[in-house]
Amino acid sequence: MPEDRAHAPRTTVVTAGRPPRVPGAPLNTPIELASTYVAGGEVEYGRVGNTSWTAFEDALGALEGGRALAFASGMAAVSTVLDLVAVGDLVVVPQHAYQGSLQRLDDLEARGRLRVRRVDVEDTAAAAEACADAALVWLESPTNPALEVADLPRLIEAAHAAGAWVAVDNTFATPLLQRPLEQRADLVVHSATKLIAGHSDLLMGAVVTRDDELYEALAHARTLAGGVPGAVEAYLALRGMRTLALRVERAGSNAADLVQRMGAHPAVSRVRYPGFGSIVAIELHDGADAADRVVAATRLWIPATSLGGVESTLERRRRYATEAASIDESLIRLSVGIEDVEDLWADLAQALDHAADGGAATR
Ligand SMILES: *Cc1c(COP(=O)(O)O)cnc(C)c1O
Numbered sequence: 001m002p003e004d005r006a007h008a009p010r011t012t013v014v015t016a017g018r019p020p021r022v023p024g025a026p027l028n029t030p031i032e033l034a035s036t037y038v039a040g041g042e043v044e045y046g047r048v049g050n051t052s053w054t055a056f057e058d059a060l061g062a063l064e065g066g067r068a069l070a071f072a073s074g075m076a077a078v079s080t081v082l083d084l085v086a087v088g089d090l091v092v093v094p095q096h097a098y099q100g101s102l103q104r105l106d107d108l109e110a111r112g113r114l115r116v117r118r119v120d121v122e123d124t125a126a127a128a129e130a131c132a133d134a135a136l137v138w139l140e141s142p143t144n145p146a147l148e149v150a151d152l153p154r155l156i157e158a159a160h161a162a163g164a165w166v167a168v169d170n171t172f173a174t175p176l177l178q179r180p181l182e183q184r185a186d187l188v189v190h191s192a193t194k195l196i197a198g199h200s201d202l203l204m205g206a207v208v209t210r211d212d213e214l215y216e217a218l219a220h221a222r223t224l225a226g227g228v229p230g231a232v233e234a235y236l237a238l239r240g241m242r243t244l245a246l247r248v249e250r251a252g253s254n255a256a257d258l259v260q261r262m263g264a265h266p267a268v269s270r271v272r273y274p275g276f277g278s279i280v281a282i283e284l285h286d287g288a289d290a291a292d293r294v295v296a297a298t299r300l301w302i303p304a305t306s307l308g309g310v311e312s313t314l315e316r317r318r319r320y321a322t323e324a325a326s327i328d329e330s331l332i333r334l335s336v337g338i339e340d341v342e343d344l345w346a347d348l349a350q351a352l353d354h355a356a357d358g359g360a361a362t363r
Contacts, residue, residue, distance in 0.1 A: 009063055009176055010245035017059030017238060029055035031235045048223055052234040057206070059238055060196070063175040064188050064208040067215050069222055070234055074171065074191025075100050076227030077205030081167050081187055082136075083221055084214070085114050089135035092159075094121040096146040098169060098191075099322050101138070121150040128158035139185075140169040141178070145281050145317045145333040147272040152183045160184070165214075171195070171308070176248045177276050181210055194308030195278070197240040198247050202233045247310060247338055251278035254344060255336040261345050267294075267356035269330075278336040279307055281317075288329040290355040291316040295332065297351035300343055307335035312344055 007015065019029050035046040043049040053070040061068035071077040078101050085091060093105055095118040109116045117134070119127040121143060127150070131137050137159035141150035152168065159166045167187040168180035174195045180188050190196060192204040205227075209215050222228060229237075259273045262282055267290065272281040284290045295303045295316055304313040314334045317323045336344070 012062050013059065013176070013244050014242055016062035017055040017057070019055075028239070029235075031231050033231055047226060047228055050228075050231050050234065052231040052238075053229060056192075056204075056234045056238040056241070059241060060175070060190070060192075060206055061208055063179075064170070064181055065175075065179055066181045066188065066208040066210040068206050068208040069215070069218050070192075070229050070237075071205035071207065071222065072227040072229050072233075073203040074098075074189070074193055074205035075104070076225075077189050077191075077207045078169070079104060080218055080221050080225060080227060081189060081207060082108060082114070083225070084165075084217060085136050087113060088115065090115045090117060090133055091136045091138055092117050092119055092127070092130050092134045092164075093138045094119060094140055094143050094148070094150070095326065096121075096143045096148060096324055097138070097140040098144045098171070099320065101140070101169065102324075103322060105138075120148075121155070122148045124151045124154055127155055131155065131159045131162050131164055134159065134162055134164040137164050137166045138169070139166065139180075140172075142172045142274040142277065142279065144172065144279075145323075145327060145331060147274050147279065147281050149274045152178075152180060152185070156180075156184050172277055172279050174244060174248055174277075176245055177252075181208065186211055186214060192237050192241075194306065195248065196244060196308075197237040198244065198308060198310060199236075199240050200306065200309035200311065202236050204229050204233050204237045248278065250338040251336050252276060254278070254338070254341045255280050255334075257341050258334075258336060258345060258348065262348070262352070265349070265352045265356075267352045270328075272331075280334045280336060282332050282334065283328045284330040284332070284355060286330070286355060286358070288316065288318060290358075291330040291332050292319075294351045294355045297354040298347050300339065300347040301334070301351070307333070309335065310338050312337035312339060 032051045057068040165186045168185045171191045188208040190206045255278045263271045269285045270283040302313045
């Protein structure tokens with residue numbers, strides 16, 4: 001949609017991926033439920049394409065500045081990108097990143113499919129050096145759940161100098177806050193399950209690229225690996241995406257406000273926040289038990305995994321055996337929603353008070 005390029009992203013997110021403006025036409029691409037089509041058209045079978053995916057892809061592609069491909073989940077998108085790596089080649093990856101991506105890489109490494117090198121993405125010089133013999137540099141910024149920020153331009157330059165592709169998992173930032181393709185990344189990966197769809201009611205993923213060869217390779221792989229989304233999910237994800245700018249703005253301002261208040265609470269030893277976005281992590285003075293008490297004591301905040309929905313959720317990350325041992329036992333990841341910030345703080349403050357008094361209030 002070339003006419004969208006001139007617009008601000010918060011306009012594009014509303015206008016992109018609409019059907020042609022024809023009298024009598026619907027404003028939104030209707031959900032197309034079909035596995036098979038009358039022969040002779042562009043798409044003959046539902047694993048190859050669907051107009052509901054295309055509408056979603058056009059909108060996300062316009063936002064990120066590339067061509068998008070929709071997948072059944074973020075992990076289907078991640079796995080399809082990793083599958084492009086040749087046998088035995090090296091993938092550089094942040095030591096802290098989405099657990100599913102790291103576990104997938106571990107599995108592939110254990111089977112001899114590829115090699116993995118973990119880096120501290122905030123140590124730019126060391127991370128850049130680690131790219132020297134890589135085939136793929138996988139970046140996630142901010143990282144999950146440490147909220148570290150990578151120096152994307154410098155790491156992308158180092159990776160390209162080494163002849164490596166760069167993929168950036170842009171799930172936490174969204175294209176409203178960060179557009180890695182504009183910084184010359186080759187691929188952007190999303191769990192659209194999170195902020196893009198934004199309502200905790202579906203799973204979907206996406207890959208976006210400006211490189212036609214990569215696009216064709218990924219489209220081919222998607223068709224044959226079969227990790228395709230349902231039409232209803234694609235429709236709902238685009239419907240959710242229409243309010244992405246509003247949600248990102250509100251959740252982001254809520255997060256920035258809560259970061260200040262949490263930082264001043266005596267139970268909190270550290271607040272991790274990259275300065276933008278709606279995902280925050282806190283660490284507590286009194287360890288895992290105190291963190292478990294906080295999570296259990298909230299009434300408005302929902303104890304739940306995942307992130308990026310309209311509702312505020314939280315969880316202690318080390319409750320998963322697979323979470324990196326370098327993540328503090330007390331670290332709670334908060335996904336800040338769009339509720340009233342005073343309500344969010346009142347609930348969090350009473351839960352943190354509860355942690356600070358050792359749970360005495362319930363004894
Ligand atoms: C959730 C998530 C994924 C995986 O996405 P699914 O839709 O759950 O498969 C990948 N990367 C990040 C950063 C995520 O938060």
